[in-house]
Amino acid sequence: MSRALALTAAAVLAFLHLPLAVLTVFSFNASRFTVWEGFSFKWYAALAQDTRLIEGAWNSLLIAAAATIFATAAGTLCAYGLWKRRAPLLTGTLYLSLVTPEIVTGVSLLAFYQFLFRYLDIRLGMHTVILAHVTFSVAFVVVVVLARLRTMDATLEEAAMDLGATEWGAFFRVTLPALLPAVAASALLVFTLSFDDYVITSLVAGVDSETLPMVIYAMARRGVNPAVNAISALIVVGLGFFILAAERLREP
Amino acid sequence: MKRRHLLAAFASLAACRRSLKPRLNVFNWSDYAARDTVPAFERRHGVELRYAVYESNEEMLAKVFSGNSGWDIVFPASSLIGPMRENGLLSPIDRSQLPNLANLDPRFRHPPWDPQLEWCVPYMWGASGILYTRKLNPPPRRWADLWDPRLGGRITMLDDPPDAIGAALKKLGFPLNSTNPAELDAARAELLKQKPLVRAYLNAEARDQVVSGDLLAAQMWATTARQAMDAAPHLAFAYPEEGFSLYADCAVVLKESRRHELAHRFMNYLLEPETAAAVVTECLTATANAAAQRLLPPSLRDDPVLYPSPEVMNRGEWLQALPPAAQRLRDRIWTIVKSS
Amino acid sequence: MWTKVRFWTLAPSRLLMGLLFAAPLCIVAAYSLLTRGAYGGQSPPWTFESYARLLDPLYAAILFRSLWIAALSTALCLLLGFPLALFISRSAKRKNLYLQLVMLPFWTSFLVRTYAWMFLLRDTGLINTILQSLGLIREPLPLLYNEWAVVVGLVYGYLPFMVLPLFATLERIDPNLLEAAADLGARDTDTLFRIIVPLAMPGIVAGCVLVFIPCLGAYLTPDLLGGGKSMMAGNLVQNQFTNARDWPFGSAASLTLMAMVMLALAWLARRQKGDLL
Numbered sequence: 078m079s080r081a082l083a084l085t086a087a088a089v090l091a092f093l094h095l096p097l098a099v100l101t102v103f104s105f106n107a108s109r110f111t112v113w114e115g116f117s118f119k120w121y122a123a124l125a126q127d128t129r130l131i132e133g134a135w136n137s138l139l140i141a142a143a144a145t146i147f148a149t150a151a152g153t154l155c156a157y158g159l160w161k162r163r164a165p166l167l168t169g170t171l172y173l174s175l176v177t178p179e180i181v182t183g184v185s186l187l188a189f190y191q192f193l194f195r196y197l198d199i200r201l202g203m204h205t206v207i208l209a210h211v212t213f214s215v216a217f218v219v220v221v222v223l224a225r226l227r228t229m230d231a232t233l234e235e236a237a238m239d240l241g242a243t244e245w246g247a248f249f250r251v252t253l254p255a256l257l258p259a260v261a262a263s264a265l266l267v268f269t270l271s272f273d274d275y276v277i278t279s280l281v282a283g284v285d286s287e288t289l290p291m292v293i294y295a296m297a298r299r300g301v302n303p304a305v306n307a308i309s310a311l312i313v314v315g316l317g318f319f320i321l322a323a324e325r326l327r328e329p
Numbered sequence: 330m331k332r333r334h335l336l337a338a339f340a341s342l343a344a345c346r347r348s349l350k351p352r353l354n355v356f357n358w359s360d361y362a363a364r365d366t367v368p369a370f371e372r373r374h375g376v377e378l379r380y381a382v383y384e385s386n387e388e389m390l391a392k393v394f395s396g397n398s399g400w401d402i403v404f405p406a407s408s409l410i411g412p413m414r415e416n417g418l419l420s421p422i423d424r425s426q427l428p429n430l431a432n433l434d435p436r437f438r439h440p441p442w443d444p445q446l447e448w449c450v451p452y453m454w455g456a457s458g459i460l461y462t463r464k465l466n467p468p469p470r471r472w473a474d475l476w477d478p479r480l481g482g483r484i485t486m487l488d489d490p491p492d493a494i495g496a497a498l499k500k501l502g503f504p505l506n507s508t509n510p511a512e513l514d515a516a517r518a519e520l521l522k523q524k525p526l527v528r529a530y531l532n533a534e535a536r537d538q539v540v541s542g543d544l545l546a547a548q549m550w551a552t553t554a555r556q557a558m559d560a561a562p563h564l565a566f567a568y569p570e571e572g573f574s575l576y577a578d579c580a581v582v583l584k585e586s587r588r589h590e591l592a593h594r595f596m597n598y599l600l601e602p603e604t605a606a607a608v609v610t611e612c613l614t615a616t617a618n619a620a621a622q623r624l625l626p627p628s629l630r631d632d633p634v635l636y637p638s639p640e641v642m643n644r645g646e647w648l649q650a651l652p653p654a655a656q657r658l659r660d661r662i663w664t665i666v667k668s669s
Numbered sequence: 670m671w672t673k674v675r676f677w678t679l680a681p682s683r684l685l686m687g688l689l690f691a692a693p694l695c696i697v698a699a700y701s702l703l704t705r706g707a708y709g710g711q712s713p714p715w716t717f718e719s720y721a722r723l724l725d726p727l728y729a730a731i732l733f734r735s736l737w738i739a740a741l742s743t744a745l746c747l748l749l750g751f752p753l754a755l756f757i758s759r760s761a762k763r764k765n766l767y768l769q770l771v772m773l774p775f776w777t778s779f780l781v782r783t784y785a786w787m788f789l790l791r792d793t794g795l796i797n798t799i800l801q802s803l804g805l806i807r808e809p810l811p812l813l814y815n816e817w818a819v820v821v822g823l824v825y826g827y828l829p830f831m832v833l834p835l836f837a838t839l840e841r842i843d844p845n846l847l848e849a850a851a852d853l854g855a856r857d858t859d860t861l862f863r864i865i866v867p868l869a870m871p872g873i874v875a876g877c878v879l880v881f882i883p884c885l886g887a888y889l890t891p892d893l894l895g896g897g898k899s900m901m902a903g904n905l906v907q908n909q910f911t912n913a914r915d916w917p918f919g920s921a922a923s924l925t926l927m928a929m930v931m932l933a934l935a936w937l938a939r940r941q942k943g944d945l946l
Contacts (some may be wrong), residue, residue, distance in 0.1 A: 175879070187395060294384060
């Protein structure tokens with residue numbers, strides 16, 4: 078069983094990483110099309126000069142980091158509250174946000190922002206993108222965290238409170254530690270959703286908040302662009318090393 | 330604590346970005362500026378230019394429709410000038426600030442979508458036709474060749490209703506901008522007949538697969554085709570005999586802009602022959618600027634794909650904005666074609 | 670005391686969802702009752718016409734195709750995601766590493782990944798080339814531009830949405846429980862279906878919901894991997910907001926779709942005795 082399981086898991090991971098291998102290989106292709114014409118570093122050289130891509134990547138990282146922190150915090154608290162007692166209206170709204178097609182979320186938010194901007198002196202920018210990302214990802218956090226809470230024993234908290242813990246104390250000392258894997262998983266999900274979002278972002282982004290997916294779409298909507306492959310490969314390899322290093326540090 | 334740090338970082342970042350130089354925000358198609366187009370303007374006038382790009386009219390329109398997008402200049406296709414003006418999105422052009430308008434090709438001085446150039450300045454233009462591999466013998470010459478079973482499963486049509494429906498209309502000898510339900514219905518039947526032969530409805534993504542040989546022919550925009558041919562000499566492009574669509578991407582100043590003077594200075598700069606010629610040389614596009622065309626190296630100036638002969642051009646028809654009823658009928662036809 | 674805690678746990682989400690989701694959605698609801706202007710945009714008169722247009726059988730066909738493709742993709746996601754999540758939840762030390770490996774591909778652009786799939790699946794692509802050079806096939810298989818390619822793309826694109834909630838619940842299962850079952854002579858399949866699956870049910874439901882819903886609204890995958898030949902609900906909505914510039918109809922179509930999915934979810938929640946969320 079466990080060997081079969083490991084093999085299946087390896088196969089699924091391979092399925093997930095196959096396209097990465099392909100785009101990494103093509104980032105070294107001399108041709109600008111997906112026809113192999115020899116090895117070349119020229120797309121990486123082109124990348125180093127492209128300030129738009131670098132600025133976009135930086136914007137995306139900032140937005141994703143902020144969205145992850147806010148959405149994970151709000152979503153975890155919300156899941157906890159909903160676990161304790163039902164709140165049909167909020168639950169319904171959260172589900173509704175999950176079933177809303179991206180373009181509708183984007184268009185409606187843009188219309189709403191524009192309406193607000195008539196009365197307030199603000200413009201589209203990083204803040205509007207972050208707020209949009211937090212909004213569309215809270216429901217994901219709630220679903221993932223709540224799925225874990227459902228498997229947990231509610232009496233544990235009661236026991237803690239019988240022993241004198243306050244409500245918040247019970248939450249922070251007893252429930253939250255047991256929730257951490259789900260919180261981490263949902264944070265990972267939010268970061269990824271935010272980092273990769275194009276439809277909503279392109280609608281609510283301002284003049285100065287071009288994100289990486291926006292730059293990439295503009296560069297690659299006409300077909301494969303090896304420079305885009307190159308930056309994708311760099312991000313994956315870079316983050317991969319970061320993950321491995323972090324893992325090393327955690328293990329004594 | 331962490332959160333506060335992050336907020337502080339954001340605030341300082343936002344503050345840094347506010348520079349004191351006057352700034353112009355320009356939203357243009359990708360591939361419509363040379364590497365030095367923007368920096369040279371910034372240097373010359375001591376201003377800052379925020380230049381970003383988009384890939385479809387709809388993407389740009391969704392943003393500027395609300396009238397509070399932050400952009401000063403955008404480049405809609407000619408068929409959108411009317412609708413954008415009707416919706417109060419455009420600010421009139423002040424021709425006295427654009428002496429370089431004299432450089433425009435006569436064809437673009439009184440274009441059908443804006444005869445007196447009151448609202449827009451034509452920048453680049455293009456057409457749709459057939460990109461094919463030279464292996465194909467005989468080569469496609471007409472839209473009807475894309476209905477040839479010989480090419481079965483190895484062609485693509487554009488995923489763009491005006492162009493795909495337009496090709497069917499032209500094949501039948503009807504006008505490109507037809508609003509006649511009977512003609513449109515005939516076009517629908519043509520497209521459904523063609524569908525089994527069509528591998529996919531794709532836009533520029535088809536380019537890669539014509540290069541690799543998966544596809545023998547694809548309906549494609551001339552400029553995109555020309556860029557592909559530059560890197561893959563085994564490709565060729567045909568302007569179909571039945572006629573084809575033409576469009577022009579034009580610079581407009583948005584009504585929301587508060588920098589009209591600077592916006593005009595930038596448009597005038599784009600109209601300089603040297604500026605436009607540099608863009609064409611680097612990006613392989615077709616400029617509406619006759620003076621710039623004269624500056625091009627002969628190989629580009631006489632390129633039959635970018636600048637077809639007057640006889641070919643006579644077959645072209647400008648895409649127009651259509652009345653709502655026709656637009657809705659076309660949308661329904663497109664939905665039927667794509668979902669059958 | 671609890672009411673106070675409850676207030677503060679729910680307040681941020683209430684504020685966020687009310688202000689930045691529900692209020693904007695009301696604008697879209699208003700759009701759906703307006704009329705498309707002559708050149709796009711929306712204006713009075715107020716009318717239900719956009720909803721009436723949806724009664725066209727054409728749109729029912731699109732809906733059924735979308736439901737079928739989304740359901741198939743969700744099932745495949747579960748089939749692939751469950752073993753992976755189980756494996757990760759059981760690996761003692763490397764949990765985080767594996768989890769991050771699952772997410773790693775998704776830190777590249779969706780568009781770029783889709784192009785990679787186009788290369789893998791096309792006639793002159795990697796899979797066909799390998800099969801041909803091995804002599805297994807003569808003519809390239811038509812892998813790209815059909816509904817199967819769409820399913821592959823969707824499964825690939827939304828697998829993490831399945832794996833993460835599954836992992837979050839599977840990880841809770843006490844290994845001692847499984848050992849005890851084995852000690853009592855339970856076979857692996859018994860343990861799996863009688864103990865693990867029932868305990869992981871909240872995660873399975875959450876994962877299926879998280880995958881099914883975005884599959885229904887997907888539009889780039891059907892366009893690029895399906896070749897735009899079999900329109901799905903997501904494409905219909907997207908087209909109305911972009912190409913057709915008919916926002917009232919796009920709003921009506923999306924609200925109707927959302928209402929149907931919500932009804933299905935409510936039904937599911939009732940069957941689960943309100944435990945869905």
